[in-house]
Each structure stands twice: as structure tokens, then as C-alpha cells.
Amino acid sequence: MNKLFSGTGSTDRLILPLPEYPLSHIFFFKSENMGNIQTNSAKILVFSTEKISDPAIDMAGLLKLHYPPTVYSISIPCSSGIKPSWILYAYEKGFDGVFIAADGSDCVYGESCTEKTGNLVGKTHELMKSKNIDPARLRMAAICSVCSESFVKQMRTFNEYLLKTAPNQTPNP
Amino acid sequence: MEKKPKKIGVYICHCGGNISDYVDVEKVRQAVEGDEIVFLSKTTMFACSDANQRDMVDDIKANGLDGVVVASCSPKLHLTTFRNVSERADLNKYTYVHANIREQASWAHSDNKMGATEKAIHLVKAAIAKSHYAEALETNKIKAVKAVAVIGAGVAGIKAAISLAEKNTEVVLIERESEMGGRVAQWGPLFSTQETGREMIDRLSSQLKQHKNINLLTNSEVVENKGSVGNIALKIRRKDPETGAEVMTEITVGSVLMATGFDYYTPQQAEFGYGTSDKVITLPEFKKMIDSQTGAKLTHNGREVKNIAYIYCVGSRQTEGENTYCSRNCCTSTIHAAVTARQKFSHIQNYHFNRGLRTYGKQEILYADSLRQGDIYFQSYEDGLPVVSVEGKKTIVKVNDILTNNREIELEADLVVLVTGMVPRADNSVGSLFKLPKGRDKFYNEVHMKLRPVETVIDGITIAGACQGPKNIAESVNSALSAATKSYSIISKGEVESQPLVATIDPAKCSWCGACEEACPFDAILKVDKDGKTIAEINNTVCKGCGMCAPVCEPDAVDLIACSSAEIMSMIDALVTPNP
Numbered sequence: 222m223n224k225l226f227s228g229t230g231s232t233d234r235l236i237l238p239l240p241e242y243p244l245s246h247i248f249f250f251k252s253e254n255m256g257n258i259q260t261n262s263a264k265i266l267v268f269s270t271e272k273i274s275d276p277a278i279d280m281a282g283l284l285k286l287h288y289p290p291t292v293y294s295i296s297i298p299c300s301s302g303i304k305p306s307w308i309l310y311a312y313e314k315g316f317d318g319v320f321i322a323a324d325g326s327d328c329v330y331g332e333s334c335t336e337k338t339g340n341l342v343g344k345t346h347e348l349m350k351s352k353n354i355d356p357a358r359l360r361m362a363a364i365c366s367v368c369s370e371s372f373v374k375q376m377r378t379f380n381e382y383l384l385k386t387a388p389n390q391t392p393n394p
Numbered sequence: 395m396e397k398k399p400k401k402i403g404v405y406i407c408h409c410g411g412n413i414s415d416y417v418d419v420e421k422v423r424q425a426v427e428g429d430e431i432v433f434l435s436k437t438t439m440f441a442c443s444d445a446n447q448r449d450m451v452d453d454i455k456a457n458g459l460d461g462v463v464v465a466s467c468s469p470k471l472h473l474t475t476f477r478n479v480s481e482r483a484d485l486n487k488y489t490y491v492h493a494n495i496r497e498q499a500s501w502a503h504s505d506n507k508m509g510a511t512e513k514a515i516h517l518v519k520a521a522i523a524k525s526h527y528a529e530a531l532e533t534n535k536i537k538a539v540k541a542v543a544v545i546g547a548g549v550a551g552i553k554a555a556i557s558l559a560e561k562n563t564e565v566v567l568i569e570r571e572s573e574m575g576g577r578v579a580q581w582g583p584l585f586s587t588q589e590t591g592r593e594m595i596d597r598l599s600s601q602l603k604q605h606k607n608i609n610l611l612t613n614s615e616v617v618e619n620k621g622s623v624g625n626i627a628l629k630i631r632r633k634d635p636e637t638g639a640e641v642m643t644e645i646t647v648g649s650v651l652m653a654t655g656f657d658y659y660t661p662q663q664a665e666f667g668y669g670t671s672d673k674v675i676t677l678p679e680f681k682k683m684i685d686s687q688t689g690a691k692l693t694h695n696g697r698e699v700k701n702i703a704y705i706y707c708v709g710s711r712q713t714e715g716e717n718t719y720c721s722r723n724c725c726t727s728t729i730h731a732a733v734t735a736r737q738k739f740s741h742i743q744n745y746h747f748n749r750g751l752r753t754y755g756k757q758e759i760l761y762a763d764s765l766r767q768g769d770i771y772f773q774s775y776e777d778g779l780p781v782v783s784v785e786g787k788k789t790i791v792k793v794n795d796i797l798t799n800n801r802e803i804e805l806e807a808d809l810v811v812l813v814t815g816m817v818p819r820a821d822n823s824v825g826s827l828f829k830l831p832k833g834r835d836k837f838y839n840e841v842h843m844k845l846r847p848v849e850t851v852i853d854g855i856t857i858a859g860a861c862q863g864p865k866n867i868a869e870s871v872n873s874a875l876s877a878a879t880k881s882y883s884i885i886s887k888g889e890v891e892s893q894p895l896v897a898t899i900d901p902a903k904c905s906w907c908g909a910c911e912e913a914c915p916f917d918a919i920l921k922v923d924k925d926g927k928t929i930a931e932i933n934n935t936v937c938k939g940c941g942m943c944a945p946v947c948e949p950d951a952v953d954l955i956a957c958s959s960a961e962i963m964s965m966i967d968a969l970v971t972p973n974p
Contacts, residue, residue: 262509264970272841279468282497290509293516293969294498296469297957298895302941306950307962315970329841329851330940331831331915341945 262289263317263383265376268303269294272329274322274364274372281369288376294322299330300361301337305345308359309352317383318358322372325363335363355386400460401433402525403453404518407441407466409496416500416507417514422465425515425973429522433457441466447479454483461489461525465518467496486530488894488956493521516969523964531894531955534934538624538648538885542878543568545616545824548576549867550859550874551653552598557878558651559605563885566645567602569612572635574599576655578867580678582685585730585760594867611643619827622935623854624648624890648885649854651877652838654824656816656860659709659717666705666812667782673789674782674810676708677728684735692739694809700741703791703807704728705780706748710815713776719835721815723866726757728813729764736767744769745805747780747793773797782810816864828855829915837863848877851938852916853892856881895956896937897944903951904929910943910952919943 269275275296281288297303300323308319321342328334338361346356360379364372406423408414419437427435434457438446441464450462462485464476469492477487495514503510540563544555547569555567573579574595581591589597602608611632618629628650630643658678661668668674672695675683683694692699706728710721725748732744746769753761765771772795774780780793789807794800818836819825825838830850833839838857841849848856858877859870884890897918899910906928911919918937919930930951944952953959 266966266969275468276470279470279494279497282499282502285501285504287503287505290499290503290506290513293513293520295520295962295965295969297941297962298954299940299942302944302954302957304945304950304959304962306959307966310963311966311970314966316966326834329831329839330938330942331829331851333915334942337913337942337945344945 261384262291263380264315265289265292265318265320265379265383266311266316267292267294267320267322267376268300268307269296269322269364270300270324270328271296271298273324273366274300274368276366277364277368277372278322280367281373284369286369286373288373289380292320292376292380299328299334300324301328301330301334301341303338303341305341305348308345309348309354312349312354312358318360318379320375320379321359321361322364323361325365357382357386400431400526401458402431402461402463402522403450403457403459404432404435404463404522405441405446405450405465406435406437406495406518407464408437408439409467409500410440413466413496413500413514416504416510417495418507418511419514421511422495422514422518426518426522429519431526432522433459442472442475447475447482450476450479451483454480454485459483459485461485461491461528463491463493463518463521463525465493465495465514465521468494468498486532488531489525489528491521491525491528493517512973515973519968519971520965523968524961526964527958527961528956533891533894535889535891536622536624536935538888538890539626539646540564540885540888541566541645541647542649542651542881542885543616543626543628543645543647544651544653546570546576546653546655546859546861547574547610547612548653548655548859548870549578549595549598550655550870551576551651552595552602553871554651554653554858554874554878554881555608556598556602556605557875558882559602559608561878561882561886563607563882564647565605565608566647567608567610568614568616568630569610570615572613574602574610574612580682582681583734584867585726585757614643616824616827617642619650621646623884623892626650626854648890649856649881650828651874651881652825652828652830652855652857652861653859653874653877654819654861656837656864657819659721659814659817661708661812661814666708666780667784667789667810668812671782671784671789671810673807674812676812676814677704677724677731678814680735680809680811681727681731684731684738687738690739690741692735692742697808699739699808701743701745701805701807702732702735702809702811703745703747703780703805704732704811704813705782705791706746706751706813708812708814709817711749711776716836717815717817719864720752722752722864722869724813724815724864725752726760726866728811729753729760729769731811732769733760733763733767736769745791745807746771747791748773749776749779771797772803816860819861825861828852830855830857833863835863837861848873848880853938854881854884854890892935893939894934895939895954896934897932897939897941898953898955899930899932900951900953901925901927901929903949904947905949906930907948909946909948913942913946915940915942 406419480490499514543566555565558565578591579595614632617631620627632641663669791805831839856877858874918933922931941954
């Protein structure tokens with residue numbers, strides 16, 4: 222089962238919204254193709270946004286809130302401008318997980334951002350399934366400019382998940 | 395002719411020790427010095443210092459560098475600084491690339507120096523990869539009309555118009571109603587001068603009329619807008635108040651200042667007895683009542699009012715409902731109304747059922763006045779709100795007061811005043827015209843609440859007053875003066891620069907499906923015929939560079955300048971390749 226939904230589920234992985242800042246959109250999936258990663262921290266690529274989530278990630282550093290050093294962020298103007306091909310390329314080249322630090326309802330380019338980012342995540346999940354890549358290796362959450370703690374918690378839990386699951390699935394040719 | 399290979403300079407900052415205490419900056423330098431485009435690489439104690447900036451300019455000029463990468467703190471702090479350094483060295487500012495190795499490496503991983511250093515190396519390599527693609531870009535210069543349209547002639551709009559007029563700018567002040575003044579004109583005495591709202595508006599109105607360069611259009615609404623910053627064409631529908639005939643006027647301005655104000659929250663049927671008891675009214679209704687009544691006794695529906703219960707935060711700070719925000723001015727406004735009522739009708743007793751008072755700053759004086767005159771305050775949390783019930787002819791307010799150890803308080807009220815706050819305008823048609831983004835609270839959203847508080851993401855459109863969120867008069871005027879200055883700064887040179895970081899279309903790949911046009915929230919995609927083929931084209935003056943059009947393009951014909959697929963993928967390569 223790989224479906225896009227939010228809420229709770231007994232057999233599905235659940236990321237709870239943080240009480241101090243409810244996350245408007247969290248996508249999670251039943252995990253498949255379990256395996257092991259041989260390193261202490263997984264390689265996570267974060268797509269963050271210049272005006273909304275970058276300040277939160279920067280503030281996490283300022284507050285010395287630690288997360289795995291193998292988390293790298295690439296800054297983009299808006300989360301709804303991420304191409305699925307970039308995400309697939311990241312897996313192909315060796316990233317274990319991709320995290321979209323989405324603008325959510327705070328997007329300065331308009332309220333359609335949330336829906337559009339959700340659509341591209343849904344589309345990417347379909348592409349991942351077709352390539353036999355665990356869709357749970359792509360996560361998204363709204364990270365606004367004050368969500369430093371939320372970002373760090375997301376990175377820690379995502380890292381834990383990725384360490385327990387296999388990054389070395391063989392994509393279809 | 396073969397393209398000349400790039401030559402760039404890379405500067406790794408110690409930031410005093412903020413970076414070098416955790417990141418081995420020399421190791422970072424050594425890791426990148428061999429890159430094919432890195433001509434020189436240096437570490438520096440403070441990259442942002444004047445001395446280093448001068449050295450960078452000398453390095454660029456002496457070595458004929460094509461670009462620069464600085465690895466230092468967040469680009470929020472010094473991206474502009476180093477772009478300016480590039481310009482001083484006669485380089486195009488868009489050839490500059492920034493790497494953040496302080497907030498995102500040394501500080502974030504101060505618990506893991508080796509990890510922080512490895513990450514810093516990757517981040518700098520990714521910046522160098524990006525630098526491969528960082529081409530010189532020309533900002534588009536557009537002639538700007540030196541006029542500003544101010545929409546809304548409330549206190550914020552009037553003050554903004556006067557401020558702009560004083561700067562020798564043509565102003566068109568557009569008001570939907572037949573008179574200026576908005577909400578403030580409806581108010582009685584104001585804290586702290588006793589001047590009424592009407593008197594204040596009349597005073598401002600006479601100031602405004604002294605400026606010949608302000609054109610006031612009442613009974614007028616903007617119904618159409620075209621163009622972009624510098625040249626915004628507005629179509630205005632003006633209604634003749636006597637004949638009802640409508641006349642269309644067209645104007646062109648360089649900037650638009652929105653000051654469209656707010657609506658009052660209207661309680662739901664039966665919310666705290668509203669609509670079910672004739673003794674329950676809202677704060678604006680109460681203010682009108684005390685302003686309009688004379689004589690020794692306060693009456694409501696022919697009955698004398700002695701006990702007044704004020705229930706706070708109605709329609710604000712909702713746990714169930716859309717308005718989770720605090721409406722800021724209602725605590726002060728209520729206490730001011732209560733104090734005024736008590737001074738005017740000495741026999742009344744005020745009871746305040748609140749959820750914590752927010753009479754911040756000088757407004758605390760009012761709270762002290764209220765206590766001195768004997769007002770009584772009860773407090774509850776959101777899970778124990780007051781309950782209003784009608785028992786025969788009596789209207790009862792009950793609450794468990796947390797200030798007296800949750801003692802149940804019961805009051806028979808002659809009048810219940812619901813302290814209703816500000817909500818966004820229900821009619822958002824003018825906002826939709828300009829595609830102004832709204833925040834979580836549904837008020838218009840600024841780019842950054844602290845650093846760019848009156849700008850919107852729509853270039854040339856500024857916001858002022860309570861259309862941005864609840865504000866009192868002083869705060870509205872502050873933001874109006876700020877927005878006026880910002881709008882003026884946009885057009886004052888007579889030309890505007892537009893960011894060149896926009897979307898691009900590959901005509902060879904595009905065969906027009908309309909998906910990008912549908913995705914674009916700014917109408918920046920044009921359908922054009924070129925060489926016998928229908929394709930999409932970007933209107934560079936309208937495109938905001940958000941990239942929403944890119945992922946929806948099936949043939950991958952859309953890219954974003956400075957964020958192209960080639961660029962992003964090269965950065966991914968750099969981030970994922972193990973360091974030697």
C-alpha cells in the first residue's frame with residue numbers, strides 16, 4: 222500500500238505534528254523493502270525555501286540544535302517549484318532520503334503552493350514506486366520561519382527511519 | 395569559438411571563531427583548491443570586513459576572476475554585501491554564489507567537528523558547482539510612472555496619501571464609500587486626547603485638501619489592473635451618488651498602496667447569547683450607544699443599564715474557529731469604552747470577563763484608570779469560557795474565575811457587550827485583483843514581518859493599516875508612513891529594476907499544453923506563435939520566479955534562472971560525492 226494521506230493508521234508510519242506548531246501537511250507511507258544502512262547517519266537532501274524554511278534551518282544552527290551533519294539543504298524560491306526529476310536524481314546518485322521543507326500556507330507566492338507541492342510529492346511517489354524506491358524515503362512537512370525545533374525533530378526521526386531501511390534498492394533500468 | 399573556462403575565487407571565513415572553532419577551514423580550502431574553475435582560494439578571519447572586501451576587489455581585478463564564492467554566514471546577512479563587492483570589482487552581481495557554513499555547518503554541528511568540516515566541504519563544493527552556471531544577468535530597467543494609487547481612505551490611507559504628496563508624488567486616493575475616514579470617522583473620543591475619530595479625520599482631511607497633487611476619488615472601486623511595478627494600469631469604476639450612473643476611469647501608476655482596512659467580527663447566532671437575548675450587543679454597537687446617549691442614565695431598549703458584562707476575545711483567539719489570532723486592540727478599546735461609559739454614566743458598574751488583558755505599552759494607563767474607578771475583572775482560560783443564559787427576563791453570565799481559585803461567579807447583566815475583534819474584509823475582490831497573498835489569518839501577508847513589513851511579494855504593491863492584520867490607530871499610521879516611503883522609494887528614480895531570476899522556456903521542447911499557464915499564479919505565461927508553432931513565453935516583467943510552472947511541464951521545457959535542472963543536479967552531484 223502506498224497512498225497519500227494524513228492522519229493515524231495502525232500499520233503505517235506516523236509523524237505526529239509538533240504541539241508548538243501544527244504541520245499542515247505531513248505525508249507518510251507504509252514502508253517497504255526494509256534493509257540496513259551501514260553509516261551512522263543517513264544522507265538527506267533538503268529542499269528548503271529562501272524566504273520561509275531557510276530562516277528556520279538557519280535558526281536551528283543559531284540555537285545549536287543539532288541534527289545529523291549529513292543533512293544538506295538546497296535553497297529554492299518555492300517548494301512548489303521542485304521537479305520530481307531532481308528528487309529521483311538525488312536517490313540515483315546516493316541520497317538516502319529527500320525532505321521537502323515546504324512553505325505551506327505561509328508561502329509568499331500564494332496559497333496554492335500547499336496544493337501544488339502536495340501534487341508534485343504525489344507525482345514523485347508514483348514515480349518512486351515505479352522505480353521500486355520506498356516512497357517513505359521522501360517526506361514533506363511545512364517548515365515556516367520559526368519551525369527550527371520542528372525541522373530538527375523531523376531530521377532526527379527521518380534519519381532514524383532511513384538508518385533502519387534499505388537505501389540500496391535497485392532502480393528499474 | 396570555444397567558451398573560455400571560468401576562473402573563480404573562493405573565500406572561506408573563520409567568522410572570528412564562530413566557524414573555525416568547529417570547522418577546519420584550512421581543510422575546506424585545501425579540499426576545493428583543486429577544482430577546475432577555482433583559480434584562487436583563501437581563508438579569511440572576517441570575510442565581511444572592509445579590509446577583506448577590498449582584498450576581494452583587488453583579487454578579482456588583478457586575476458580577472460569571473461565569479462566569487464564566499465563560504466561564511468547565512469546569505470540573509472551578507473549575500474547583498476558580497477554581490478556589492480562583485481559589482482565594485484566590475485563583475486555582474488549575479489556571478490556571485492554564497493555558501494552558508496556557519497548556521498548550517500559550524501553551529502548546527504558544533505557537537506561533531508569532523509562532521510561539520512565534511513559538511514562544509516560539501517556545501518562549498520556545491521556552491522562552486524552552482525558557480526559554473528552563474529552567468530551575468532542584466533536587470534531589466536523599466537520606466538516608472540511617478541504616481542501612487544492609495545486604495546482605501548481610512549486613517550492609514552489618508553496619512554499615506556499626505557506623506558506621498560509631501561514627497562512631490564502624484565497620488566490617487568481611491569475610496570469605495572462616499573466619504574473619507576473609514577472606521578475611525580465612526581468613533582467617538584479616542585484615547586488619550588479625547589479628540590473624536592470624526593474630528594481627527596476632519597483635521598486630516600483639511601491637510602489632505604491642501605495638496606494639489608492628491609486626487610481623491612470617492613464612490614470608486616478598482617475593477618481591473620494590468621501591467622507591473624512601475625506601470626500599473628488601473629480601471630476604476632466611479633458611481634455618481636445622485637444619479638447612480640457609473641463612469642469608468644483609467645489611470646496609470648508606478649506603485650499601489652493598499653489600505654483597505656478590516657471588518658468587525660459578527661458573532662454567530664446564539665454565540666454568548668447573541669441574537670437570542672436583546673441584552674447582548676457587540677463592542678462597536680456599545681461604543682455607538684455611549685457616544686450617542688446623553689442624560690444621567692444609560693439605557694438600552696428603554697431599560698436602564700446598571701451592570702455591564704464585557705466578554706472578551708469573541709471571534710479572536712478561537713480554539714474552535716478560524717480566528718486563532720489575537721485582535722490586539724480590543725482589550726484597550728473595551729476598557730476605554732468602559733471608562734468613558736463610567737465617566738458619563740456614574741451609576742453603572744463594569745464587569746470584565748477576560749482571558750488575560752493585553753493593554754500593552756501606554757495603554758496600561760487605561761487599565762489603571764479602570765481599576766481606580768472600581769471595574770471588576772474575572773478571568774478564565776479558553777476551556778472555561780463564560781456562559782450567557784437567559785432565565786425569564788434575566789440575562790445571566792457565569793464563569794469559573796481563575797483569579798479567585800475557580801470560584802463560580804454569576805452576574806445578572808443589564809447589558810452584555812461582546813468584545814468582537816477585527817477580521818479580514820469579507821469582500822476581498824480588490825486583493826484578488828492584485829493577487830495579494832494572504833497569511834494564515836487571512837489578512838494580507840507581508841514578505842517578512844520584521845525585515846520587510848509593508849512589502850508584498852507582488853512587486854510595487856505595499857500594504858498598510860489593518861488590512862495586514864489587527865492594528866490600532868497609532869500602529870496603522872506607523873505602517874502607512876512606512877508603506878508610503880516604500881512605495882515612494884520604488885518609483886522615485888523614475889525607473890525600476892526587475893529581478894532577472896525568472897522562468898525560461900525551451901522553445902524546442904514546448905508544444906503548448908497550457909499546464910504552465912494554469913499553474914502560474916501571476917499570469918506571467920503567454921501563449922505565442924513562433925516559427926509556425928504555438929509555445930509558451932514568459933512575461934519577464936510579471937514573472938516572480940517562483941517556479942510553480944516548472945514541475946507541471948511534462949516535456950520539461952521550463953527552467954528557472956539560477957535554479958535550473960542542470961544547476962540543481964550539479965549541486966546534488968557535489969553534495970553526494972565523498973570527500974577524498
